Structures are given as C-alpha cells and as structure tokens.
Amino acid sequence: MICIKVFYEQIGGNSHSFSHLIFKGSGEYIMSDLNSVLIIEERTDSLSLVEDVFKTHIGKITPIKLPMAPQSVSTAIASEPELIVLEASKRGYAALAKLRKSCVPSRIIMFSASDAETDILNAIRNGADGYLLKDTDPAQLSALLTKALQGKMALSEGVVEILAKALRYSESEIQQASQQPLTKREKEILRLLTEGKSNRILAEELAISEGTVKVHIKNILKKLGLRSRMQAALWQLKR
Structure with missing residues (x-):
C-alpha cells in the first residue's frame, strides 16, 4: 500500500491532513x-x-x-x-x-x-x-x-x-419494517444498542471482534429497514 498526496490535493484538500490515507493500488482509498x-x-x-x-x-x-x-x-x-x-x-x-x-x-x-x-x-x-x-x-x-x-x-x-x-415512530412505520427474523445474536446486540454502547464495548462483552459486531449491526439495519444504530435502538425501545 502506497501513501499518496495527489488524491487529496486533487479534491481540494491540504496535503498535511493526508498522512492517514493510503492507496491500496486498486483504486480504493482507506484510512490507516x-x-x-x-x-x-x-x-x-x-x-x-x-x-x-x-x-x-x-x-x-x-x-x-x-x-x-x-x-x-x-x-x-x-x-x-x-x-x-x-x-x-x-x-x-x-x-x-x-x-x-x-x-x-x-x-x-x-x-x-x-x-x-x-x-x-x-x-x-x-x-x-x-x-x-x-x-x-x-x-x-x-x-x-x-x-x-x-x-x-x-x-x-x-x-x-x-x-x-x-424519532417517534408511528405504528404503521414500525409495521413497514422488514419482517425477517433476527438471530439470537442480533437480538442480543440490538438490546445492547439501547444502552448506547460502542462497538468496542459490545465486542468485549460478547467476546467477538469489532468487525463481527459491525457485520451484525449491518444485518440488523437491513432486516429492520432502518438506517442507523440510533434508529435501531429507538425501534427496540418501542417494542
């Protein structure tokens, strides 16, 4: 992976802020x-x-x-x-x-x-x-x-x-959410989201990686038809 300043300068930024961005060589930029x-x-x-x-x-x-x-x-x-x-x-x-x-x-x-x-x-x-x-x-x-x-x-x-x-969901809005059932682990993570816990803390409490937590949250949002973890937490509190 190669550090590049040209990308940031081309889109109008200051190169001094670019040190944490790296180019993977396949057209994809990520943060280090x-x-x-x-x-x-x-x-x-x-x-x-x-x-x-x-x-x-x-x-x-x-x-x-x-x-x-x-x-x-x-x-x-x-x-x-x-x-x-x-x-x-x-x-x-x-x-x-x-x-x-x-x-x-x-x-x-x-x-x-x-x-x-x-x-x-x-x-x-x-x-x-x-x-x-x-x-x-x-x-x-x-x-x-x-x-x-x-x-x-x-x-x-x-x-x-x-x-x-x-963020007050009406009953009709809740009913419009996807009816795909959540797994036991997804339900557990959804419950913990209502406590405002970060991915790191969730990972520690559940003895899984942060990456796995992120995957579960993505799946929860998709199944419920929601866009953010905050909306998911509020949806859960409505149950």
Whole structure:
C-alpha cells in the first residue's frame, strides 16, 4: 500500500491532513487507522472547531479532514471510521444519504449552523446519529463528541426536544419494517444498542471482534429497514 498526496490535493484538500490515507493500488482509498475520526467539510477549515476540540480537549485523536466530494464519501465507505462528522449543507445531506445507503457502520454526526426543525428532521430521517450546532460551547462540544465516540446520541442543547419528536415512530412505520427474523445474536446486540454502547464495548462483552459486531449491526439495519444504530435502538425501545 502506497501513501499518496495527489488524491487529496486533487479534491481540494491540504496535503498535511493526508498522512492517514493510503492507496491500496486498486483504486480504493482507506484510512490507516480504523478507529480514527473523519471530518468532511464544505469549505476548507470550516469545521476547524471540531478538529481543535479533538486535539485539545479530547486528545489522542487527530481527525482526518477531507473536502465535500464523492471521493471523500467513497473513502469513508471503504474505511468505516468510528465517527464521521459531516458539515450540514445540500451536499452534506446527500453524503449522509449515500453513507447510510451503503450501510457503513460508522456513527455519523451532522455539524450545522441551523437549528431549524426541518433541517434537524432531515438529518435524523436520513440516519444521522447526532446533530451539533456550530455555536455550541467548546467544552460542551467536547463532551458531546466524546459521547458520540462512545456510541451515544450527540445532541446540542435545544435540539433534544425536536429530535424526540422526529424519532417517534408511528405504528404503521414500525409495521413497514422488514419482517425477517433476527438471530439470537442480533437480538442480543440490538438490546445492547439501547444502552448506547460502542462497538468496542459490545465486542468485549460478547467476546467477538469489532468487525463481527459491525457485520451484525449491518444485518440488523437491513432486516429492520432502518438506517442507523440510533434508529435501531429507538425501534427496540418501542417494542
């Protein structure tokens, strides 16, 4: 596998952020650290606050930043990072939809300047695992991003009430979910998802690999006709 800077420069990024991306030689780009955080931003350094919070408050994590482009979304799908932070924009929501359609197991957080109900609902209905506002205090942002890394919902203050309304499944919506039966292991993982546990913790508790956990979650989402682990957890709580 060969490290390449040309790819990132071609899609508008700064090559200093490219050190964690590698080219496998078959047209596929992946991240060298599967536990890292990927930030996809609409404009260069528009999500610098998120990057700074990871570096100065959370520590031990150097996020990888990529510009909003199809290649960046492909990188996210191939790499399956623990957390993806997307800047909310027309292309950002399109990227969210594509990521969820691919069944990538990563937690996805939308970072937005808008607290409009329509924008929040759009994010959640397309499978976002959280919605953070750009005017969030750095200390609170640090706590919320830490929650996201732990597999929990990450919501800025004021978003919670709107989100709760957005995620109220009607009986008809629940009945529309696929009736394919879940395996015993899938039911066990679904139950644990309601506790907001990360893939790493799930793997430790079940004595299986994180990769196996991701496969089970993909299968659960497919069978239930859902798009994110948060939606799956809420579906389970409705049972």
